[in-house]
Amino acid sequence: MADTKKCSACGVVKSLSDFYRRGDRNTPRSQCKSCMEAQRAREADRHAARAAVWRAADPERARASVRISHGRSKQERDEIKSRRRRSPEEYRSMAFGSSQLVLGQSVWLFAKGKGIQGKTAFIEVTEQGVLYGR
Numbered sequence: 001m002a003d004t005k006k007c008s009a010c011g012v013v014k015s016l017s018d019f020y021r022r023g024d025r026n027t028p029r030s031q032c033k034s035c036m037e038a039q040r041a042r043e044a045d046r047h048a049a050r051a052a053v054w055r056a057a058d059p060e061r062a063r064a065s066v067r068i069s070h071g072r073s074k075q076e077r078d079e080i081k082s083r084r085r086r087s088p089e090e091y092r093s094m095a096f097g098s099s100q101l102v103l104g105q106s107v108w109l110f111a112k113g114k115g116i117q118g119k120t121a122f123i124e125v126t127e128q129g130v131l132y133g134r
Contacts, residue, residue: 009035 006013008030019028020036029036055062072080 007032007035009039 003016004013005016005019005028007019010032012032014032016028018032018034020033021027022029031039
């Protein structure tokens with residue numbers, strides 16, 4: 001197996017340790033770590049610029065949004081999070097194909113609902129509920 005790979009962004013041949021691993025396939029990503037970090041920085045700058053434009057265009061709405069989100073107590077935020085989760089019992093009763101989810105199980109789901117067609121989601125069943133990821 002090759003110990004090097006060519007970055008699709010900068011075109012430089014680098015060691016495999018210079019590439020992040022894909023979580024879904026455990027293979028190296030196409031861009032090296034430095035190009036990925038540069039891309040993340042560009043996206044963060046772009047997001048900050050868009051947010052600044054939004055705040056400047058509607059300052060009252062921006063202030064109201066901050067007041068709402070910062071005005072909630074930790075207990076209120078936790079209650080909102082708990083309402084978004086399903087209980088382990090709800091997930092145990094849901095059948096996926098021929099198997100059912102059990103406590104401690106982690107699975108990838110392929111979504112078929114309207115607006116999320118073709119998306120995948122990683123879930124894990126815990127005592128506290130179902131955790132979503134990726």
